[in-house]
Amino acid sequence: MKIQDLPIVEQLEHAISVVQEGVTVCEADEQLYKEAIFALEQANRTEEAIALALRARKSFPQLRxxxxWEALMLPVLYDTDEQIDHYRARYSAGLAELISGYNLDSGDRRAALDAIGRHLNFYLGYQGHDDRKLQEQYARFVHAVMAANYPEWVKPLEMPALRPGEKIRVGFISAHFRDHSVAKLFSGWLRELDRRDFEPFVYHNGQxxxxxxxxxxxxxxxFRHMPGVLEPMCQAVAExxxxxxxxxxxxxRRMMMxxxxxxxxxxxxxxxxxxxxGSxxxxxxxxxxxxxxxxxQDHYSERLIRLPGLGVCYPKPIIPRPLLRKxxxxxxxxEDRIVYLCCQSIFKYLPQHDDLFVRIAKRIPEAQFVFLALNEAVAKDFMTRLRRAFEAQGLEATDHCVILPLLGKFxxxxxxxxxxxxxxxxxxxxxxxTLEAIACxxxxxxxxxxxxxxxxxxxxxxxxGVTDTVAHDKDxxxxxAVRLGAxxxxxxxxxxxxxxxxxxLYSDTKCVRALEDFFRSVVVG
Structure with a gap:
């Protein structure tokens, strides 16, 4: 089995066994339940994680x-198309029941605040469906919880008047002002924003x-670095x-709140x-x-602003030469293989598209597909799914597929x-x-x-301006892919x-000029 560092799978399984045993033999402990549920969830053992979350819910009814967590849990990786439909229906029903079960005019409002502050609504968008309705439902619930707890911060605000010579104040808020895709995509806005007309404020909530x-x-x-806090961050933005x-x-979590x-x-x-x-x-x-x-526009609750191009001013990555250390x-x-890099987060790969790799491999026998996995347990599940797809066409997945752990930048x-x-x-x-692959x-x-x-x-x-490799259908x-390889x-x-x-492509400032025009239009008309 070509999953690198497979012994770590056994380490993860051992860790899960330990926390599960702790939940069974120890007095009910909130932190132990959290660790066990999270470990199972990340290992893609979704049904076990749901069952344990339900048990924790009964043991700690005051911890909403x-x-x-139990109502909205989704797999990291799906095994079949039918499984996607099952969990989507479960999520939808669970969300509706959850929302109807809160009375935010009572003591529920603090428990609800604690609940949304611990939940990350992450995996829904990876099912490949229109999520607007479900996103709106969850976001309206979050808004209702926040309004119940912070009524002073939900009132409509007047646009501050611009005095002669005063600049438009724009705040950029994130928990990812670090070496992260968010900062990579949008730091160009900050760098290129015209300081003659605009005064940028940055709020970094990450640790x-x-x-x-x-x-x-x-x-x-x-620059305001306020790690891991909510109320002081909100106060800073408001002030x-x-x-x-x-x-x-x-x-x-805190950004959604x-x-x-x-x-x-x-x-x-x-x-x-x-x-x-959906907010x-x-x-x-x-x-x-x-x-x-x-x-x-039909896909958004917000009014869509279509900035030119990609909407970002992304600098060309500086790839050190020579970088070939490995x-x-x-x-x-x-060395004699045609290596196809499939480096997206593993939860982006849906089962209905596994056939693409098989079809390419049948045409290019020397094809080798390399993936990156969240962890070794998920890698094992993904390889099982790939093996099924390859075997259906008389091929062996391990002859063509390599799953690596997540890698450092270089x-x-x-x-x-x-x-x-x-x-x-x-x-x-x-x-x-993709931007980095093209630079490479x-x-x-x-x-x-x-x-x-x-x-x-x-x-x-x-x-x-090079669209030769844009396909119109899976065929x-x-x-x-075959032509590029051969x-x-x-x-x-x-x-x-x-x-x-x-x-x-890189360092395109047209979008920043359009962004400035948008800011001016909503502030001064």
Missing amino acids: YFEL TVDAVTEDIRHITGH DNLHVAVFLDVRH MSGLRLAPVQCVAWAHPITS PTLDYYLSGDLMEPEDA SRADFGLG DYWNLNLVADVFLDSLEWSGGVT GLAPVTLPGRYMRGRHTYGILTQL EYVEI NRDWRTDVISRMKSNHAR
Whole structure:
């Protein structure tokens, strides 16, 4: 079985056994339950995690977050299409029952605040469906909880008057102002925002700081690092009397809670979380025109703002040369193989698309697909699913598939440099990963989906002006992947044209100028 460092699987299983035994033999302990449920959830043992959350809910009825956790839990990785439908229906029913079970006019409001403060509504968007209705239901619940606890922060706000010479105050809020995809995507906004007209404020709620954090601190005159707190952060935003607040992402507990308040007259959310927030207190969704389908507004509760291009000013990654510290063999890859890099988060890979790898392998016998897994238990489940798909066509998955653990930045770039072709995931596309793959000299194969989250790579290639590897259906996806793998001359030509057009893709400031115009329009009309 080609899952690297397989003994760690056994370590994880042992850890789960220990916490499960602790729950069984020890006096009921909240922290022990949390550790056991989380371990099972992350190991993709969803039904066991749900059962244990239900047991914890009965042992600690006053702790409502166990109830929320149990009702809304979703798998990390799905085994079948039917399993997606099952868990989606379960989530929908659980959310409705959960909301109806709270009386926020009573003592429930503090318990509800504690519950939403511990829950991350993360995996819903990876099922490949239209999530607007469910997102709105959950966001309205969050807003109701926040309004019950902080009525002073949900009232409509007047737009602060601009005195002559005064700048428009824009707040950028995130828990990820560090070496993270959020900061990578949106620090260009901060860097390029015209300081003659705008005064940026940055609010970093995350615990981690690094060189990226310090860089962002230096490019803004107002940097608030308030790790792990909610109320002081809200107070700081409110006291700065912003004209506009921009939540760079709401896929974080405290960010979702804050976005349910009214802390600025105009509040926006950016596309780091490429799905509608559903929040009644987020007014605008800041996206990129090239990634959005024609009917895009229907997918958002917010008013959609289609900034030019990708909507981000993303600098070209500086890939150190020579970076090749590791060979293919170090990654478990063959020197004589055609290596297809499939580096998206493992939960982006849906079972209905496993056939793509099989179809490519039947045409390219030397094809080797390399994936990165969240942990070894999930890797094992994914390999089981792949094996089933390959065996159905008379092939062995382990002859073609390698699953690696998550890699550090330089090892990850090194992996890009030793690969031949980049295969984009369907339904939820690569963003930063695609931008980095192109900088490393890889040509991505992509099939744009129905929703923006499945169209990042399509937008990137469109802005780049090289769309040879954009497919219109799964059959064409396979044809393009096979041609890139088999025809080195064509692959070299595509990559050469991409490199020639890098200036069209990276550090594009047109979106920042459009963002400034948008800010002016909502502040001064």
